[in-house]
Amino acid sequence: MNKTTQDIISQLSELILGKEEQIRLAVVCLLCKGHLLIEDLPGMGKTTLSHGLANVLGLSYQRVQFTSDLLPADITGSSVFNTSQQSFDFHPGPIFSQVLLADEINRASPKTQSALLEAMEERQVTVDGKTHPLPEPFFVIATQNPLHQSGTHPLPESQLDRFFLRISLGYPDEHAEKSLILGNNLQRQSLSELTCVLDLNALATLQQAVLDVNLSDSIVQYIINLVNFTRYSGQFSDPLSPRASIALGLATRAYALTQSRDYALPDDVQAVFAAVAGHRLNISANELDDVVKGIFDNVAVVL
Template sequence: MSIASQHSTSMTDEQQRVAHLLNALNQVVLDKPNVVKLALSCVLAGGHLLLQDLPGMGKTTLAQGLAQLLGLSFNRVQFTNDMLPADILGMSIYDQSKLDFAFRKGPIFTQLLLADEINRSSPKTQSALLEAMEERQVSQDGQRHALPAPFFVIATQNPLQQSGVYPLPESQLDRFLMCLSLGYPSPAAERELLRGESRRTLLANMTAVLDTESVMAAQAQVAEMYVADTVLDYLQRLVAKTRASNEYHGLSPRGVLALLRAAQAYAYVSGQQEVAPEDVQAVFAAVTDHRLGQPFLPAHIEHHQSAQTIAQRIVQDVSILT
């Protein structure tokens, strides 16, 4: 039996379906296999995702493709500077037939919420998502309303250099498990975009690979992924390096747990049965840069060797072996 066949037979049914989902998503979001894999890992880790890039880079396509293939209910909210918290959470409306107030649910009551251009709304509206993202519930008029399970927020953010945007506060950024950027497509991928079907048509024709039950089963398997002590040692050395600088605050305990969950999910999506140091490396920048105050860099600058992110420098400085 070949190594490849041994690897495939060791995968669970959910892992094989996740591999099929990953392949389907790469047919829609072209030339971004690493970003797509990280985004799927973020969702299966039970985390929220922040996509920051210039407009028109495919952020919304990625979010819609994930929702369609995961078989989850989906709502999209276009954030604007005049939006109020009630526009997202819902509000109490007086019901004349019952002579009482009834809570009318807002668009946040869905399994996957796309918060489009989240930083175009005021800080007050942005903060309305905090409880929902952390507690999976909404409090209104002294009552708590549970959100559907599973619940994810995928938010898109425009560069702060553009007009009419507000920076996300640190407490809001910390609620996002990962922060990713798509960047420009390669010339070959761009040619396929020009000659091929529109992304809207492709999305409309996609069928779900998973459903609510299988998504939650996959999340449970992610949480059970084995992590050896040597991998935890390496993870803690990376974390200690983030806390050894006077230029930025190091990772909090919540950030450390997020890093572990993301590494488990990445290993799971890769079809593995346990977490390797390379899985920690693969997710480290996506999980930590936005928590360490790394500014948004446009795609053509981000990958330039002289403009490495904080996380990339830390990974280079910390050896896997003690």
């Protein structure tokens, strides 16, 4: 079982060089049945990662490029009048797939964004009063450009925590970049060459295994202390909610699982904290490292 997660991560690492940690977090997000938000500048490999992830998992995959003129119906689907049967037929949109890549989500209008975020939360789509359940598993990978880019609409703050994790890939290191340059044209090919290592049953088993990871009392206390720090230190205008605490606990377990452990360590908490808390605290990706370090310095690890 641990081998499968290792396998996913190593395969994707060959695809996106030098980003093992981010890939691991993406897998964590998947194991926790959460949705992933990738925030980065264009050309950092966001799309490659999400596409690769879908391939490796062997899941049905749809990609939607969000633009300012994209309407909610373009995602959810719409009812079309069928002249032969004299009735409305529902034509499902791209959201009816197991993995949905919502590219550059913040280019779309708030209305469209809301439609997507709502579907993510409820795992169903309601069109013309009829409810259509979304497939299982349903995994949204959204990418967004940093907010200061022109022509972007920020995601509504209150709905940001529909995303379980937010990661950013960042620039590759020199060594990785060198390899990229040399093997650049190989990359697209290898995306299709990725072997599917997981079927639906195996994924369900893995997701179940996350809950079996031991979260000792001290880890739970550490999580509580971290969350409380954001609430009571007065440094944060949007402190972490109880939902964030739950997410932190779950992500910690999943992270421990990807490390082939059946118990969580404080290091696991620290590893997932930035990804879980960053967007919920409303901190932009480039400030995040400093803020998180400040939190860790202030909150002692509970042993």
